[in-house]
Amino acid sequence: PTTTDATQDFCLADAPTVADLQVNEAGVTFYTTATGGTIVPSTTALVDGTIYYASLTVGTCESATRLAITVTVGNAATPTTTDATQDFCLADAPTVADLQVNETGVTFYTAATGGTAIAPTTALVDGTTYYASLTVGSCESATRLSITVTVGNAATPTTTDATQ
Structure with a gap:
């Protein structure tokens, strides 16, 4: 598979999931590692600093090389006050x-x-x-x-x- 952005940024407030990762093709499966590993369900919450590996399946053939996508999940802190x-x-x-x-x-x-x-x-x-x-x-x-x-x-x- 391919992507226009191998380092993707998200905001924690948006509750991003694996389904939000941008790839250019349909039929992509995400894994925890570059080879082998476990399939990551599309509903899994993205974790800051994690690399997700995408594999493309066409028919019964799965790509030999997986695309690495690094994720940043930003979180602005709650503002503070000295007097609520x-x-x-x-x-x-x-x-x-x-x-x-x-x-x-x-x-x-x-x-x-x-x-x-x-x-x-x-x-x-x-x-x-x-x-x-x-x-x-x-x-x-x-x-x-x-x-x-x-x-x-x-x-x-x-x-x-x-x-x-």
Whole structure:
């Protein structure tokens, strides 16, 4: 078999399997070694740093030489914060950009998985939990950090004596 990329990159968050390996032909079987070895089922999760060996079968004949494909499975770490419960003042008009995380390249979402990305200019809502993922290269973290916010509204000061 042939491929356009003998070193293939995947992201852990995408849950890549042997079926995701790119080869140019159909009828390819993957093995654990260059000769002999065990067949690797197409549903097997790819492992970072592993070499998979592809053999092509045409009719009843299997290729004598196997194609080696080296796999990299990247995983961006979950972002971190020093405060998972953050307090803001309504008068400051806090936005998603004001949420404190320790890394750059963070995207906030409406849900722990899936959900919609939130623009940095979006106003924070009291009692809402926001979910942050980190992107490194082309890989986004598989697990999201949750940050719950409190947006307080200070009361207007009052007096019992209007003439002081």
